[in-house]
Amino acid sequence: PLIHNRFAYTTLGKTGWRAVFEIHQMIGSIYFRGPTSIKWRVRLPEGWAEISRSWREAHKIITDHLIKTPFGLLRERTISGFNPRDPLSSKTTEFLIKSERDYELYKAYLEVWLRRAEPDFKEISEACRVMGDQGVAQVSIDAAFTDLVKARGVKQAYMDLYLRPRVIKEVLEILWEIKEKEIEAFLDSPSEVLYYDLWGAFGLGPNHFRCFVLPELERAVRLVKQVEGKYIGFYMVGRIKRQLPMVIQHACPDFIEPFELQSDITLRDAKSLYGDRICIMGNFDPVLLAFGTYEDCVKETLRCLSEGMTNGGYVLVTGDEVPANAKLDNLRAIVRTVEKYGRY
Numbered sequence: 001p002l003i004h005n006r007f008a009y010t011t012l013g014k015t016g017w018r019a020v021f022e023i024h025q026m027i028g029s030i031y032f033r034g035p036t037s038i039k040w041r042v043r044l045p046e047g048w049a050e051i052s053r054s055w056r057e058a059h060k061i062i063t064d065h066l067i068k069t070p071f072g073l074l075r076e077r078t079i080s081g082f083n084p085r086d087p088l089s090s091k092t093t094e095f096l097i098k099s100e101r102d103y104e105l106y107k108a109y110l111e112v113w114l115r116r117a118e119p120d121f122k123e124i125s126e127a128c129r130v131m132g133d134q135g136v137a138q139v140s141i142d143a144a145f146t147d148l149v150k151a152r153g154v155k156q157a158y159m160d161l162y163l164r165p166r167v168i169k170e171v172l173e174i175l176w177e178i179k180e181k182e183i184e185a186f187l188d189s190p191s192e193v194l195y196y197d198l199w200g201a202f203g204l205g206p207n208h209f210r211c212f213v214l215p216e217l218e219r220a221v222r223l224v225k226q227v228e229g230k231y232i233g234f235y236m237v238g239r240i241k242r243q244l245p246m247v248i249q250h251a252c253p254d255f256i257e258p259f260e261l262q263s264d265i266t267l268r269d270a271k272s273l274y275g276d277r278i279c280i281m282g283n284f285d286p287v288l289l290a291f292g293t294y295e296d297c298v299k300e301t302l303r304c305l306s307e308g309m310t311n312g313g314y315v316l317v318t319g320d321e322v323p324a325n326a327k328l329d330n331l332r333a334i335v336r337t338v339e340k341y342g343r344y
Helices: 005-012 017-027 100-116 122-134 144-152 154-163 165-188 206-212 214-225 244-250 267-274 287-291 294-308 328-341
Strands: 039-042 049-057 060-069 072-080 090-094 117-120 139-142 193-197 231-236 255-258 279-281
Touching: 005 017, 017 122, 017 328, 039 122, 060 100, 072 100, 100 117, 100 165, 117 165, 139 144, 139 165, 144 154, 144 165, 154 165, 165 206, 165 214, 193 214, 206 214, 206 244, 214 231, 214 244, 231 244, 244 267, 267 279, 267 294, 287 294, 287 328, 294 328
Parallel strands: 139 193, 193 231, 231 255, 255 279
Antiparallel strands: 039 117, 049 060, 060 072, 072 090
């Protein structure tokens, strides 16, 4: 199951990969796609700064992320704490990029980051050592398009594909140089798996996906597959049915997940069409973990195994993140059912 900080916090009162790994050990599952990544040290020149500050207003926590440049200020604002049952759930109310001028500031910041950022392998090395063969301490990277969407917002970024295609391409080119640097750091790290997050690309039609996303995916896979013992997978959600043929034909990662139930392709169809090319991961309905019974989770596990495990190449994973209010016994139902019926 894709356990992350939100469930770790409501269950143990703490976050981070150690907390997530502890929960996996409690239920007997394998750590994968948790909060592990390579940290970066960035020594910004005089006149530049990156600052985060938080304060409480009533029942909400407001956080501002500021990027100060000699040419102007970028500010992102998020709100969290509004749901007492899911305290870490957050919403971005103000994005870094709000105007054409902000794009120029953002590009200038990215160019400085590219020149001055240095990887710090201490945390990912410790995660690999502690987990051993009880987990996959993967390195997670957001795709260039995902970084763009997070800085601009989904709706505005999609509009800019039509209104500012030249600017979008310029930003993505700089972001790709950053992704290349991040991938090189992964290849130098002890981690074996690179988790490449394509969140934000879910609404792109084939033409825009082919133009703005696919070339990056091809380059990423090519870099990783040059090194023996290193693997790369894509996180793809939403309406991906028309994107998958391009991804499989031109990039062909080692795995794709999470094939959530809201996707426009079923697990059975994905396995039939692509199961001989890549590993299929996911599709278990995570809502059942919070609102279903133990028996519901057993039935859902058996459905996933029935649709996905024939001829190998399937890993049963939740169709996206385990909700904050999931029940531990329901998670154990997945593990116990897979141990009994999911062996080859």
